[in-house]
Amino acid sequence: MSEVECLVPAGDWTGEGAVWHAAHNALYWVDINRLLIHRYDADTLSTRSWLFDRPPAALALTDRDDTILVALGGDLILWQPGNDARAEFARPEDNWPKARLNDGRADPAGNFWVGSMFNNIGATGETVDIEDESAGRLFRVASDGSTSIEKTGIAITNTFGWSPDQTRFYCGDTLPNTIFVWDYDAANGTATNERPFFSGFDRGLPDGSAVDSDGYLWNARYGGGCVVRVDADGKVDRVLEVPVDNVTTCTFGGPDLRTLYITTAAGGANPRYAGSLFAWRADVPGLPENRFRLPR
Numbered sequence: 001m002s003e004v005e006c007l008v009p010a011g012d013w014t015g016e017g018a019v020w021h022a023a024h025n026a027l028y029w030v031d032i033n034r035l036l037i038h039r040y041d042a043d044t045l046s047t048r049s050w051l052f053d054r055p056p057a058a059l060a061l062t063d064r065d066d067t068i069l070v071a072l073g074g075d076l077i078l079w080q081p082g083n084d085a086r087a088e089f090a091r092p093e094d095n096w097p098k099a100r101l102n103d104g105r106a107d108p109a110g111n112f113w114v115g116s117m118f119n120n121i122g123a124t125g126e127t128v129d130i131e132d133e134s135a136g137r138l139f140r141v142a143s144d145g146s147t148s149i150e151k152t153g154i155a156i157t158n159t160f161g162w163s164p165d166q167t168r169f170y171c172g173d174t175l176p177n178t179i180f181v182w183d184y185d186a187a188n189g190t191a192t193n194e195r196p197f198f199s200g201f202d203r204g205l206p207d208g209s210a211v212d213s214d215g216y217l218w219n220a221r222y223g224g225g226c227v228v229r230v231d232a233d234g235k236v237d238r239v240l241e242v243p244v245d246n247v248t249t250c251t252f253g254g255p256d257l258r259t260l261y262i263t264t265a266a267g268g269a270n271p272r273y274a275g276s277l278f279a280w281r282a283d284v285p286g287l288p289e290n291r292f293r294l295p296r
Contacts (some may be wrong), residue, residue, distance in 0.1 A: 003105055005278060006245065008038075009273070010277055011266075012038075012264070012276075015264055015275060015276075016265075018249050019167050020251055021065075022288070022289070023290075024261055028059050032121065033055070033121055033125040035054065036052070039081060048234075051262065055073060056071065057102050057104070058070075058101065061106065061289050062292045063294055064114050066082055070079075071104050072097025073100055074091055074092070074095065074097070074100060074235040076112070090145035091240055092141055092147045098132075099116045099117065099132075102156060103159065103208055104160060107186075107189055108162055108188030110189070111140050113138070113141075114160075115157020115158070117156045118135040118136070123150070130156075131180055135158060137149055137157075138157055138171065140205075143258070143294060155174060156174035157174075157175065158170070158174045158207050159171055159207070159209040159219065161210060161211040161217060164213055165213070165215075166184060167186075168218055169183075169191040170196075170211070176205060178200055179196075179206050182195075192293060196287065198230050201224075204247070205222050205223055207219070207248045207249055210251045211287055216284070217229070218250055220247040223246060226241050226242055227239075228245060243278075244268060245268050245269050245274070250262045253286075256285055258281060259278045262282075266289050
């Protein structure tokens with residue numbers, strides 16, 4: 001797989017939230033606008049979808065293989081794909097439906113970090129204009145559901161990743177075209193000393209990201225038709241071309257964590273493939289997915 005391959009022509013309006021579930025040998029991802037969660041089964045090469053009543057935006061594995069944490073509207077729910085059981089868990093974004101949750105991931109300490117933005121999803125799933133470019137917030141959610149607000153005044157929260165040595169946390173704001181880096185303390189799951197890491201890159205705007213085992217950040221570029229690999233100093237190492245404009249997020253999966261799965265959104269050039277799930281074979285593997293620690 002030397003070139004990016006169209007794996008699932010899903011027709012997503014806004015594909016996002018890709019997470020590799022090793023125990024299921026499957027990739028889960030969402031279509032925010034169509035209120036769907038998809039699962040690509042790597043054994044059967046088949047895809048199944050589930051419909052929800054609010055926009056799903058981010059997913060996290062938990063320490064129970066049968067349960068996935070879902071950012072849904074302003075809430076977090078616990079979902080079991082095996083029987084489609086759904087249970088409300090927490091409400092980080094109390095401004096829903098004015099604001100909604102967007103990107104998020106579990107951290108090495110077992111918390112869930114998730115950001116929000118002004119809700120740009122209309123009643124029938126259509127994308128509407130963002131009226132408030134400072135409505136977004138960054139939340140850290142503990143295993144008991146308690147939530148702390150880590151940052152305010154964000155336009156569109158995107159990118160969540162941690163360095164292999166667990167000393168750095170990456171998080172970005174799409175509209176200012178900036179990804180920030182924080183000092184991360186894995187012992188207590190806290191992040192401090194935020195500063196710019198990667199900004200001003202002229203291929204689109206930063207969307208979701210993944211970190212590989214060498215500590216490089218792979219950032220999907222919305223409107224830029226690519227995924228860019230960035231070293232620990234914030235310098236571009238390589239640009240992976242994707243045959244659609246709106247590249248939304250990526251994650252490493254497969255048995256050896258060397259398949260880079262890439263989600264995309266509708267619109268832009270080459271609409272025939274826009275909204276598809278793509279895959280590419282990487283030289284360097286990614287990191288195992290962190291898991292949210294559920295209460296006992």
